Amino acid sequence: MPSTRRATHPPAAALADGGSAVGHSITDRIVESITTAIVERRLMPGTKLAEQQIADIFQVSRTLVRQALNQLSRDHLVTLEPARGAHVAQPSVEEAQQVFAVRSMLETSMVRQLCAVITDAQVADLREHLRNESAAVVRPDVTGRTRLLADFHVLLARMLGNEVLAQLLADLLSRSSLISLMYQSAHSAEHSQSEHVEIVDALERRDARAAVRLMEQHLGNVERNLRLNPRVPDLAGALLPAGAAPLSNANTAKRKKSA
Structure with a gap:
């Protein structure tokens, strides 16, 4: 895993996109920063990772951001979906x-x-x-x-x-x-x-x-201690107050009483 030290924003001159070695190091820096934010619980599951916003933060092209997001997707930390973009993964x-x-x-x-x-x-x-x-x-x-x-x-x-x-x-x-x-x-x-x-x-x-x-x-x-099997109530249990009879039963009781 990349170091969990907080990533700092480097000078713009150091983030020029020229050169594959430089591009690779910048991609690694973005991967490290996002991974660290996830590990340190500063990025929640489902958080949208907007390419342009990340590019602005690191002062790089969206191409390098896309490379980083693709790598994080391979590591199962990010999900990439057509038309929805990148989000922090939500494990099943x-x-x-x-x-x-x-x-x-x-x-x-x-x-x-x-x-x-x-x-x-x-x-x-x-x-x-x-x-x-x-x-x-x-x-x-x-x-x-x-x-x-x-x-x-x-x-x-x-x-x-x-x-x-x-x-x-x-x-x-x-x-x-x-x-x-x-x-x-x-x-x-x-x-x-x-x-x-x-x-x-x-x-x-x-x-x-x-x-x-x-x-x-x-x-x-x-x-x-993880809630991997949360209790999922049925719809009636969720919508009716505890101990309350279903509305259909209540209506039946009223009809019997009036008869």
Whole structure:
């Protein structure tokens, strides 16, 4: 996943469209900015991404913006529809379940492997990350804590020296952020942070069985606290006050009484 640092607007001269290498770097910058805004929950699912407005923000041509939106579409963060344009994706319940199933498979295997190779220096790095998480959780810093809680999982992958796994996890975490926005996660940041501490404790003990179990529980808790199966009332239940009889029944009762 691109770095979650906030993108800054570069000088107009630096955003000239000439040269494929320059164009590619600008496209990456736009992709990074939109991805970061999604991960940090500043762009909501369904938000329209107007090409001209984005081009004006970054002072580039719409061609480069279109390239960035196409890439984000391939990453399943943006949907492109004829006549409607680009919008931040709105994951389905089925997709949400599949994302967490894949994360569970990857991340339980990851911590099992990491227990065998993790160094004391890496444990110290994880402890530092946990301190940063804890500080962000107690502050009214939703953006910071969201980024740090997601980065924890990518950091574990990087400690294995597997950049492909780290990138794959980062992409899945971006999609998880969208899912949380769509389904209004009630899972508290404090709870996630404490579960991270337990996972690092198991890693420090090199206890692979506990690390796998704790990671499974952590991801299961996050998924369970998403409203993936909301109650959908029938039309009568939605329109009539609680305990009220349908109007047809009420009319029948009136007719019987008058008879």
